[in-house]
Amino acid sequence: MAATEKKQAVYLCEGCGISDAISLDELEQAVTGEMRVPLCRRIDACCGEDGLAQIKKDIDKGEVTQAIIAACSPRVMCEEFDALGAQVIRANLREQVIWSQPAGDENTQMLATDHVRMAVAKAAKTEKPAAHGPGASSMKLLVVGGGVTGLSAAREASKTGADVVLVEKTGELGGWAGKWSKHIPYASPYRGLQENPLPDLIKEVMGDKAITVKTNTTVARTEGGPGEFAVQLQNGKGDEWDVFGAIVVATGWRPYDTAKLEPLGYGSSPHIVTDIEFEDILSAGLSKKTKKKKSLDVVAFVIPGGADRMPYSSGVSDRVAIKQALQVVEAVPGAMVYVIYEDLRAHGTAEEFYREAQEAGVVFQKGEVISISSDLTVTVRDDLLGGEVPMSGIDMVVISTGMVPNSTDIDREPSQSGADQLKDDIDPRVPITFSGKLVNGGNGAEPDKAADDDEPALPGGPILNLQYRQGPHIPILANGFADSHYICFPYETRRTGIYTCGPVRRAMTVGEARQDAQGAVLKAIQAMRAADESLAVHPRSGDLSYPKINHDICTKCRRCTVECPFGAIDEDPDGRPHINFSRCRRCGTCMGACPVRTITFDNYNPQMVADMIGAVEVPDEFAEKPRILVLACENDAYPALDMAGINRRQLSPYLRIIPVRCLGSVTMLWISTALEKGFDGVMLMGCKSGDDYQCHFIKGSGIAEERMSSVGETLKSMMLEEDRVVMEEVSIADSVRAPQVLNEFADKIGAMPPNPFKGF
Amino acid sequence: MTAPDAARKYDLGFARWVRDNVDGGDKLSMCMQCGVCSGSCPIGTQMDYGPRKLFMMIRAGMKEEVMTSNTMWSCTSCYRCVVRCPRGVPVTYILQDLAAKSVELGYANPNDNTRFSKSFWWSAKTWGRTDERLVTARYYFSFGLKEGMRRSLDNLKIAYCMIKAGRMHLGMPHKVKDKKGLQAILKKAAEIEQRESGS
Numbered sequence: 001m002a003a004t005e006k007k008q009a010v011y012l013c014e015g016c017g018i019s020d021a022i023s024l025d026e027l028e029q030a031v032t033g034e035m036r037v038p039l040c041r042r043i044d045a046c047c048g049e050d051g052l053a054q055i056k057k058d059i060d061k062g063e064v065t066q067a068i069i070a071a072c073s074p075r076v077m078c079e080e081f082d083a084l085g086a087q088v089i090r091a092n093l094r095e096q097v098i099w100s101q102p103a104g105d106e107n108t109q110m111l112a113t114d115h116v117r118m119a120v121a122k123a124a125k126t127e128k129p130a131a132h133g134p135g136a137s138s139m140k141l142l143v144v145g146g147g148v149t150g151l152s153a154a155r156e157a158s159k160t161g162a163d164v165v166l167v168e169k170t171g172e173l174g175g176w177a178g179k180w181s182k183h184i185p186y187a188s189p190y191r192g193l194q195e196n197p198l199p200d201l202i203k204e205v206m207g208d209k210a211i212t213v214k215t216n217t218t219v220a221r222t223e224g225g226p227g228e229f230a231v232q233l234q235n236g237k238g239d240e241w242d243v244f245g246a247i248v249v250a251t252g253w254r255p256y257d258t259a260k261l262e263p264l265g266y267g268s269s270p271h272i273v274t275d276i277e278f279e280d281i282l283s284a285g286l287s288k289k290t291k292k293k294k295s296l297d298v299v300a301f302v303i304p305g306g307a308d309r310m311p312y313s314s315g316v317s318d319r320v321a322i323k324q325a326l327q328v329v330e331a332v333p334g335a336m337v338y339v340i341y342e343d344l345r346a347h348g349t350a351e352e353f354y355r356e357a358q359e360a361g362v363v364f365q366k367g368e369v370i371s372i373s374s375d376l377t378v379t380v381r382d383d384l385l386g387g388e389v390p391m392s393g394i395d396m397v398v399i400s401t402g403m404v405p406n407s408t409d410i411d412r413e414p415s416q417s418g419a420d421q422l423k424d425d426i427d428p429r430v431p432i433t434f435s436g437k438l439v440n441g442g443n444g445a446e447p448d449k450a451a452d453d454d455e456p457a458l459p460g461g462p463i464l465n466l467q468y469r470q471g472p473h474i475p476i477l478a479n480g481f482a483d484s485h486y487i488c489f490p491y492e493t494r495r496t497g498i499y500t501c502g503p504v505r506r507a508m509t510v511g512e513a514r515q516d517a518q519g520a521v522l523k524a525i526q527a528m529r530a531a532d533e534s535l536a537v538h539p540r541s542g543d544l545s546y547p548k549i550n551h552d553i554c555t556k557c558r559r560c561t562v563e564c565p566f567g568a569i570d571e572d573p574d575g576r577p578h579i580n581f582s583r584c585r586r587c588g589t590c591m592g593a594c595p596v597r598t599i600t601f602d603n604y605n606p607q608m609v610a611d612m613i614g615a616v617e618v619p620d621e622f623a624e625k626p627r628i629l630v631l632a633c634e635n636d637a638y639p640a641l642d643m644a645g646i647n648r649r650q651l652s653p654y655l656r657i658i659p660v661r662c663l664g665s666v667t668m669l670w671i672s673t674a675l676e677k678g679f680d681g682v683m684l685m686g687c688k689s690g691d692d693y694q695c696h697f698i699k700g701s702g703i704a705e706e707r708m709s710s711v712g713e714t715l716k717s718m719m720l721e722e723d724r725v726v727m728e729e730v731s732i733a734d735s736v737r738a739p740q741v742l743n744e745f746a747d748k749i750g751a752m753p754p755n756p757f758k759g760f
Numbered sequence: 761m762t763a764p765d766a767a768r769k770y771d772l773g774f775a776r777w778v779r780d781n782v783d784g785g786d787k788l789s790m791c792m793q794c795g796v797c798s799g800s801c802p803i804g805t806q807m808d809y810g811p812r813k814l815f816m817m818i819r820a821g822m823k824e825e826v827m828t829s830n831t832m833w834s835c836t837s838c839y840r841c842v843v844r845c846p847r848g849v850p851v852t853y854i855l856q857d858l859a860a861k862s863v864e865l866g867y868a869n870p871n872d873n874t875r876f877s878k879s880f881w882w883s884a885k886t887w888g889r890t891d892e893r894l895v896t897a898r899y900y901f902s903f904g905l906k907e908g909m910r911r912s913l914d915n916l917k918i919a920y921c922m923i924k925a926g927r928m929h930l931g932m933p934h935k936v937k938d939k940k941g942l943q944a945i946l947k948k949a950a951e952i953e954q955r956e957s958g959s
């Protein structure tokens with residue numbers, strides 16, 4: 001593998017109290033002796049000016065190509081060491097040895113030596129990564145959707161110097177929000193009604209030379225990846241192809257289905273309307289037109305609860321009710337305006353808006369709305385009122401509805417059957433399918449979408465019509481909203497280079513949508529720049545390594561294609577996996593999936609970690625020193641353990657912790673190597689999977705969980721207890737819990753008989 | 761699910777009427793139903809409904825129950841609720857005026873509370889002071905001669921103890937020095953009230 005001969009050196013750091021807690025003499029002997037690394041230096045403080053200079057001297061002289069630095073955590077001092085020029089391999093002696101173990105202990109010394117052994121073994125199987133080739137360099141942005149979100153996105157992108165094409169399905173810009181006369185406050189002091197910002201925004205966009213607006217246009221097909229999306233745009237006149245660096249999807253929302261409000265009473269009178277219908281009445285002007293038909297002396301805004309409400313709520317419709325109530329009070333002097341609610345969600349600055357409405361005389365009446373009759377009697381139930389109270393004498397009832405995300409284009413025919421959709425990787429809660437068959441329930445979620453194979457799970461057709469092996473849709477999460485990581489990276493869609501923003505990913509107001517557009521545009525620009533330099537985007541931003549497939553060994557089993565969380569792998573006409581590098585996030589899930597282990601990264605591969613495991617010295621069964629392998633996700637679990645060390649929380653000395661890119665990258669080889677080597681237990685530590693996942697690669701930890709579900713059988717066939725191999729979910733904030741979990745596991749393993757494979 | 765109680769009289773216009781006619785009623789929309797008023801009220805547990813609940817009932821149009829409740833009559837005007845209400849609702853004024861309105865509109869005639877209030881007011885306006893004996897006597901005898909006698913006799917012992925303790929005096933009732941001035945003030949107040957409610 002190595003193009004040039006590897007020359008290794010181990011640098012043992014004496015700083016940060018390392019030389020006080022462990023014997024560096026012994027360690028040095030082990031390095032030059034059993035580890036057979038000829039060059040080992042002890043350095044006062046590796047990160048100090050003198051220390052760095054000493055290491056650099058060796059490298060510059062050509063004596064060292066791989067510097068194994070046994071010092072602090074690989075999470076700190078990265079820039080300093082990377083600047084040395086050689087490939088740097090780190091052994092974490094500080095956070096995970098001396099800060100979490102008693103000084104001068106025999107076990108501490110063994111742990112430190114194992115850390116260096118693992119680093120030396122790693123060095124043998126790692127290369128400094130080189131780029132996969134020239135990057136893809138289109139810096140033009142496609143924005144889909146001409147509502148407030150899309151228009152804002154286009155403007156924000158243009159301000160950074162990007163060229164933008166904005167496509168809008170209808171003939172007009174502005175979307176829903178553009179039609180409305182007044183808006184929920186979007187600027188300080190967040191009190192009164194605000195003017196519609198859309199006319200000005202549209203003017204700005206139309207006057208912007210960097211933005212090309214195409215109305216009556218949809219996206220017919222999308223191919224490629226970041227920096228090189230080939231997009232077929234379609235309008236009445238015909239098709240055209242264009243190349244874009246990234247895509248922002250701002251397709252917005254559509255109203256909630258009014259049929260679902262009929263049981264409540266919608267439809268029984270023309271004077272029972274939805275909030276969206278009431279906007280038209282408001283736009284037409286209240287005092288004149290409507291008053292002629294029907295006086296608006298008493299108006300009730302009803303925010304339904306329970307079954308009538310949508311399965312999710314964001315508080316947007318509550319704020320709309322407040323807004324419309326204020327509009328009535330302002331337009332019809334003396335009117336009596338009620339807002340009837342069970343829960344009023346007016347969070348953040350909306351509290352000010354709520355107060356404004358109260359001061360204007362809007363009456364907020366708490367109670368569950370049981371029914372609305374055709375004579376406009378609203379029956380309300382509340383415990384404080386002691387039962388049901390009919391409120392009658394109302395002139396108009398306005399029912400709050402909600403926003404349904406346009407994560408699909410409902411005007412298009414579904415292009416797939418439900419069964420085909422199920423095979424696609426659309427919904428992270430739906431378990432992985434393999435060859436069209438459900439592998440198992442995965443993530444603990446019921447495969448609810450499988451209920452009827454022919455019934456499409458998503459209404460309508462795809463928006464971008466992605467020509468991806470994993471299907472044409474943008475992946476969704478709960479309730480049809482575009483998938484997004486709710487804490488860390490809200491705009492990422494699992495289709496790299498495609499960012500959703502606005503109400504397609506979360507119900508939001510105009511003010512919120514404008515901010516959201518800014519965020520998504522910044523991510524899109526990052527993605528275009530990264531693609532240009534062949535670099536990974538979030539969360540491994542700047543990573544040059546990429547998965548390589550040895551096609552001579554590949555059996556075309558397609559597991560990598562199916563399990564890649566980002567749809568990065570397609571199949572060529574011969575059925576061989578083809579990786580689209582600019583889509584790839586470098587998570588290694590494909591590597592963990594490959595049964596013949598032929599997917600590798602220059603600096604991360606199955607053999608490398610297997611050799612690291614093999615390098616650990618496992619004492620025999622009489623030593624009563626068990627060994628436990630911990631494969632810790634480097635996004636959350638590993639930093640949490642570092643943090644535990646920083647806080648001097650003690651860890652069991654029997655743990656051997658190896659960071660992994662994602663639990664999805666864990667191959668069964670590592671577990672079997674550990675057990676055959678005599679490790680007594682294995683723990684996988686990663687992020688939360690499921691509906692509210694925190695996995696940085698979305699499906700990685702869920703996939704690992706699924707793969708692990710079959711590990712019990714393997715253990716049984718080896719005559720080993722099933723609970724020797726477990727998986728735990730932790731978050732980055734778990735620096736107290738993570739060590740507890742590990743120590744408890746170590747106690748449990750310690751109480752079991754030793755692994756009988758020891759010593760073989 | 762229970763059917764709406766037909767015996768109840770609901771009138772959604774009531775909330776508007778309170779807003780437009782009751783002193784402080786225009787501030788009722790500020791109430792956010794936190795319950796601080798009811799929780800602070802020293803008489804709260806004796807009231808049919810605490811102020812918070814009463815306000816909710818007003819909004820729901822429960823006119824009959826609100827106007828015949830003892831809530832406003834029980835209020836001692838201690839102003840704790842007003843001081844504590846986070847939304848600046850003048851709870852005490854609203855209750856006081858609701859009491860007055862309930863008499864005016866014939867909801868509260870006659871009950872225990874109104875009888876006592878009338879006796880109290882009679883004393884205040886006649887003497888400019890309250891006289892424990894006369895207020896009590898007038899209140900007792902408002903139930904009729906026989907009932908008045910019975911109540912008086914029942915409480916004789918208490919009266920005796922109060923006299924002994926110096927809590928009730930004998931002899932002529934106390935009165936203000938300038939009774940004429942008092943009458944003039946009351947006459948002027950009645951005029952103002954007449955003018956304001958008549959307009």
Ligand code: SF4
Nearest residue numbers: 564584585587588590
């Ligand atoms: S490394 Fe991750 S994103 Fe890249 S191809 Fe493999 S599974 Fe897909």
Ligand code: SF4
Nearest residue numbers: 554555557558560594
């Ligand atoms: S998982 Fe491995 S063997 Fe299967 S298709 Fe992918 S590279 Fe080939």
Ligand code: SF4
Nearest residue numbers: 791792794795797845
């Ligand atoms: S304290 Fe004020 S806001 Fe709270 S319930 Fe009473 S009147 Fe309403």
Ligand code: SF4
Nearest residue numbers: 801835836838839841
């Ligand atoms: S003023 Fe009246 S209602 Fe308010 S706390 Fe005092 S007694 Fe209760």
